[in-house]
Amino acid sequence: MTTQDKDAPLRDDIRMLGRLLGDTIREQQGEATFDLIERIRQTSVRFRRDEDHSAKRELEGLLDALSREQTIQVVRGFSYFSHLANIAEDQHHIRRSRYHLRMRSAPRQGSLARAMDDALERGLAPSDLAGFFDTAMISPVLTAHPTEVQRRSILNAQMRIARQLDDRDRIELTPEEMSLSEEEIRRAVLTLWQTRMLRPVRPSVVDEVSMGLSYFDITFLRQLPKLYATIEEQLSERDPSLANVELPAFMKIGSWIGGDRDGNPFVTADVLRQTLELQAGVVLDYYLDEVLTLSTRLSLADGLVSVSDAVRELAERSSDASRQRVDEPYRRAMTGIYERLAATYHALLGVPPQRTVRLDAEPYPGPAALLEDLDIIHRSLVANGSATLARGKLRLLRRAVKIFGFHLAPVDLRQNSDVHERVVAELLAVAGREADYLALDEDARVALLLDEIATPRPLVSPHVKYAEQTESELAIFRAARESHLRFGPEAIANFIISKTDSVSDLLELALLMKEAGILRPHENALDGNIIPLFETIEDLANAPRIMDALFSLPQYMQLLDGARGRTQEVMLGYSDSNKDGGFMTSGWSLYKAEIGLVELFARHDVRLRLFHGRGGSVGRGGGPSYQAITAQPGGAVQGQIRLTEQGEVIAAKYDNPEVGFRNLEVIVAATMEATxxxxxxxxxxxxxxxxxxxxxxxxxxxxxxxxxxTEGFEKYFWESTVISEISELNIGSRPASRKKGQRIEDLRAIPWVFSWAQCRLMLPGWYGFGTAARKFVEAHPEDGLERLRQMNREWSFFAALLSNMDMVLAKTDLAIASRYAGLVKDAALREQIFGRIQAEWHETVNMLLAIMEQEELLDGNPLLKRSIRNRFPYLDPLNHVQVELLRRHREKPEDERLRLGIHISINGTAAGLRNSG
Incomplete structure (x- = not known):
């Protein structure tokens, strides 16, 4: 089958969706608006595909002449086309995956089947594969960041469209059914057009929590248990003796949403409690629904099937006394389980669930007790010839309870080390222990902190009023301890210290955990992981030294041995290291830090678990998960890995259940291979x-x-990008900068990268490589280029860096970027800085193509190349309009309609680029 034939269904879907969007615009806004948008579209396609410079001038003339209201309609039209194209592409990925499965094609890279087969071919036994999962720990961690520009209402309408496209692929519809399907898509497109694309106010943290929880409903609660079942089936196929293996809960979804306090003053103890309650409500509602469904399905009659005594006992505990079900013990047992779950819901959350039979049943003390009841049903079914029934919905529910417990997802707590330091300093001073902790050197701090951690005596007095920040932090730690008692220690298992640059940073956190009862020295108990986050280039270089000093403290090692299984987690920050030192140096510093940590941990006989703080974009450490994991240094994975899933990437990966399943599978397969x-x-x-x-x-x-x-660079950045407008946009609860002002050092990495993506320069993902590669080749004229080519062919780390850069450069556009540069009022500054950027871009592209031995960007990735070719003619007009809107807005900042147009264009551009922040 030719590539052309393979892509025909995708082109058909895009044409159909584009036609329905066009019809909607014509009906809602009139023929003139439709004709204007269509003319802009055709001119943009001509310019992009044919490099027709007269078309470029015509396009700019068209866009510059738009009225304010016309501009908003044009921006909305092209923004929604980007969203619709994304839906079509996702469906095409599903379509191609299903085709390969039907054709029994060789397993693809990134699949579990391929990872297992490769391991077996290299001499491992099936038991080795099963053994991997015994000690594995894999966790994608959801984070809320201001690049998540979607509203839930928009995503819901998009899901309706995706479901219709999927049905049309799977089912041979009659003409009437096809017409009805198109009508449903038309309704969803109309809903999109009539739905406000942007939030009227900035979301609260709880709003962000609710948004994050929607992905559990859509994907994680159902797809993650299915993934476990798939793995078990694949192990069984390779070794029948593994047929009855049930994997431990090695993969869980984590979250920072509602617990990440670093720079977000809106995350409070009350917000943390709300977060945990919302999460518990979601998972308990899911269990109740599943148990109710099972109670209708397990209608097996006594006398027609054998039943264990334990199931009979469960049935007798139920309040179901219906004579019609007296001989249906499984159904009655499930009713009893439902009643206990409902009572558990009421006990944990203080309100009854929507469907309640009775609340006087005994609540489950924890998820293990619920699991034991479900296991009783499972064992009875298996023992009495109904194993097929046990392997259906019951199997998935049992697995879900193991994975999600009553807390759904562990919420990580993160705070900056400077905050911990100030809080500890006040506690020590008020208690009369140390008047000026901040003046102590590192050795004195460590000695003092170890003394305080070792004693059960608290520093905090309930009779003292502390500073507002100290009170807030203490309240957070108390709420964490409450959550352990209420939902179990897994509810909050990880405590992360941003900007870690000393051993005392870790001990300060340990002291605050002790004050809340999370660390209990007399029991040698530590109910959470103390996790340093190394972010800047300097911090990454110092990471091995700091961890070596930490592991040299017998008191800390005693805690690590007794409570944490001699496993230490370390988080590496991709975003801030990139903003600090650039793409190449960030990647290399991370790699060197990992090598140093692997060697150090082996020397101290401590198991290393790395937490990769990756972003959505390459400029923040993003890129394909498979390549990122398999390109880690040898020994860096060790079967355990956590990685952040951030911003709009969460929607791109997990808003479609099948796409979500595939992304989860890729992470597991890559971790298996790397280990x-x-x-x-x-x-x-x-x-x-x-x-x-x-x-x-x-x-x-x-x-x-x-x-x-470079003098004036900050001014150039703030004037040539949408950073000012992003700061105003209601797309996240967290401020864009850590401090007031325009210093690059104080700006968060997310809006930094997002701004460069919007103006189509993507500077954080490539700048500096061209100069570096050229200098190396010039210094080694005989073999320099060949050396770099060998590195690309033989070293997965270097190849992954170049591959990511290849993708970023393909998404850049200097012609469009030059229009943004035109917003800089100082002509000399504009020409100086944009000239340097332009020269480095050409240098980087030329060197990259030479090293990768390609004629054009993305020659080695035809799928992405095709995607860019399809979507960018529709994305380009958004950038051109955005420039004009920025120009007008900065002249008339009080015009709310101009501000609205800019914000819609930001949304559409992010959708078109997909991984922009």
Missing amino acids: LLSGNAPAPREEFLDTMQTLSDDAFAAYRGLVYE
Whole structure:
């Protein structure tokens, strides 16, 4: 089948969706508006595909002449087309995956089947594969960030469209059914057009929590148990003796939403409690629905099937006394389980569930007790010839209880080390223990903190009124302890310290945990992981040294041994290291830090679990998850990994259940490969490591020279991008900057990257590489280029860096970026800085193509190349309109309609780029 044939259904879907959108615009806004949008579309396609410069001038003339109201309708039209194109592409991925499965094609890279087969081919036994899961711990962690520009209402309408496209693929519809399907899509498109694209006010943290929880309803609660079942089936196929293996709960979904306090003053103890209650409500509602369904399905009659005594006992506990069901013990047992669950819901949340039989049943003390009752049903079915029934919905529910418990997802708590430091300093001073903690050197701090952690005596007095920040932090830790008692220790299992640069940063957190009863020295108990986050280039370099000093403290190692299974988690920050040192140096610093940590942890006999703080975009450490995990240094994964899923990437990965399943599968497959097969991969050659250091040094100098050392760069950035407008946009509860002002150092990494993506420069994802590569080749005229090509062919880390850069550069557009540069009022500054950026872009593209041995960008990724070719003619007009809107808005900042148009254009551009922040 040719590529053309493969893509025909995708083109058909895009044409159909575009036609329905056009019809909607014509009906709702009139023929003139439709004709205007269509003319802009055709002119943009001509310019993009044929490089017709007269079309470029015509396009700019059309857009510049738009009235304010016309502009908003044009922006809305092209924004919604981007969203519809995304739906069609997702469906095409599902379509192609199903085709390969039907054709029994060889397993694809990133699939579990491929990972298992590769392991077996390299000499591992099926038991080794099963053994991997015994100690594995894999956790994607959802975070709320201001690049998540979607509203739930918009996503709901998009899901209706996606379901219709999926049905049309799976079912051969009659002409009448096809017509009805198109009518349903038309209704959903009309709903989109008539739904406000943006929020009228900035969302609260609880709003963000609710948004995050929707992905559990859509994907995680159902697809994650299915993934476990799939793995078990695949193990059984490779070794029948593994047929009855049930995997431990090795993969769980985590969350920062409602617990990440770093720079977000709106995350309070009350918000944390609300978050945990909302999560518990979602998972308990799910269990209640599933148990109710099972009670209708398990209508097996006594006398027709054998029943265990334990099931009979469960049935007798039920209040179901109906004579019609007296001989249906399984159904009555499930009713009893439902009643206990309803009582549990009431006990934990203080309100009854919507459907309540009775609330006087005994609540479950914890998820293990619920699981035991479900296991009783399972064992009886299996023992009495009904194993097929046990392997259906009951199997998935039992698995869900193991994964999600009564808390749904562990909420990580994160705070900046500076805040912990100030809080501890006040506690010590008020208690009369140390008047000026902040003046102590590091050794004195460590000694003092160890003394305080070792004693059960509290520092905090209930009779003292502390500073507002101290009171807030203490309240958070108390709420965490309450959650452990209410929902179990897994509800809040991880405590993260941003900007960790010393051992005392970790001990300060330990002391605050002790004050709340989370660390109990007399029991040698620590009910949570103390996790340093190393973010800047300097912090990453110091990470091994700091952890070595920490592991040299017997008191800390005693806690790690007794309470945490001698496993230590370390978080690595991709976003801030990139903003600090640029793409190349960030990637290299992360890699070196991992190597140093692997060696250090092995020396101390501590198991390392890395938490990768990746973003959605390449400029924040994003890119394909499979390549990112398999490109880790040997020994860095060890079967355990956590990684953040941030911003709009959450919707892109998990808003469609099948796409979500595939993304979860990829993470597991990559972790398996990186763990089981990394020992077979040769270490990078010494000359590769030396070359990478040279490249990093030169790229760092180029990046820092532009961003931090060029006079006027901050002014250029704020005037040539949408950063000011993003700061105003109601798309996240967290401020864009840590402090007031325009310093790059204080700006959060997310809006930094997001702004460069909007103006189609993507600077954080490539700047500096061209200069570094050219210098290396010039310094090694005989073999420099060939050395870089060898590194690309033989070293997965370097290949992944180049592949990500290839993707980013393909999404850039200097012609469009030059229009944004035109917003800078100082002509000399504009020409100086944009000229440097333009020269570095050409240098980077030329060097990248030479090293990757490609004629054009994305030659090695035809799927993405096709996607960009399809969607960018519809994305370009949004950028052109956005520039004009910015120009007008900055002249008339009081015009709310202009502000609205800018914000809609930001939404549409983010949708078109997909991984922009």
